Amino acid sequence: MECTIEVRKYVLVRKPSRWDQGGPRVVVQSPMLNISSATHVPVRRFNSDCENEVYFLPKADIENDTSKAYGAAHITMDSRLVPAHGVALVDSASNGDLQYRMCDKFWISSSGEEQKAHIQVVNIRTFATGPIQIEKVCWYPKILGPLNEL
Numbered sequence: 001m002e003c004t005i006e007v008r009k010y011v012l013v014r015k016p017s018r019w020d021q022g023g024p025r026v027v028v029q030s031p032m033l034n035i036s037s038a039t040h041v042p043v044r045r046f047n048s049d050c051e052n053e054v055y056f057l058p059k060a061d062i063e064n065d066t067s068k069a070y071g072a073a074h075i076t077m078d079s080r081l082v083p084a085h086g087v088a089l090v091d092s093a094s095n096g097d098l099q100y101r102m103c104d105k106f107w108i109s110s111s112g113e114e115q116k117a118h119i120q121v122v123n124i125r126t127f128a129t130g131p132i133q134i135e136k137v138c139w140y141p142k143i144l145g146p147l148n149e150l
Contacts, residue, residue, distance in 0.1 A: 003140045004081040005105050005124050007031050010043065011069045016061040025073050028057075031124045033079055035059055042122050044107060052085070054107045054122060056129075084124060086137035098123065098130030106137060 007029040012019075016026065028043035035041050040056040063069045065077060084105035092100045098121070100106075106121040109129055118131040 001087045001103065001138050003083050003087050003105065003138070005031050005084045006033065006079045007044075007082050008033050008077060008079040009075045010035075010041070011063045011067065011073050011075055012057070012061050013063055017058060018055055018061070025063075025069055027073055027075055029082065032127065035062065042107070042109075042124075042127055052108075054109045056122075083140045085121070086139040088132075089136055089138055092132075092136075096130075098128060098132055099126070100132070101125070106132065 009027050009029055012026040012028060014025070019026065026045070027047075029046055030041050030043045032038060032041050038059050041059055041062060043055055043057050045051060045053045045055075070077070085108045086106045088100050088102050088104045088106070091102050092098060100123050104126075105124040107124065109120045109122045117133055117135075119134055120129065121132050121137075122129050
């Protein structure tokens with residue numbers, strides 16, 4: 001099963017709403033390659049103590065593509081393929097909370113306590129969030145999400 005997703009990097013403003021940032025700018029990855037019409041953007045931290053933590057940030061927290069911050073951080077607008085946290089093995093039930101199709105890819109979005117059989121995810125195709133049964137997903141073994149228990 002293919003487990004990669006296309007993402008691009010974004011540079012956050014100096015003081016994003018989620019973090020009281022000082023020092024170097026935070027750079028995040030997002031599967032939303034064009035955020036012009038978005039209000040909230042799913043992002044994943046990488047190369048930090050918060051690696052693989054997933055959040056929805058307001059678009060206002062992300063620098064415009066024309067900002068000099070991208071050049072200063074040596075960030076290009078090019079997209080690249082990275083592993084997702086997991087891939088759906090089956091279609092969702094029509095009456096379930098989170099709708100997904102077989103082969104949809106997910107990021108683990110929760111950092112809180114979970115039920116043993118479910119975990120909160122972001123569907124990368126639809127950007128919808130919700131719980132999914134752990135056994136309905138093929139988890140990518142080298143990616144550790146916030147729970148680090150998979």
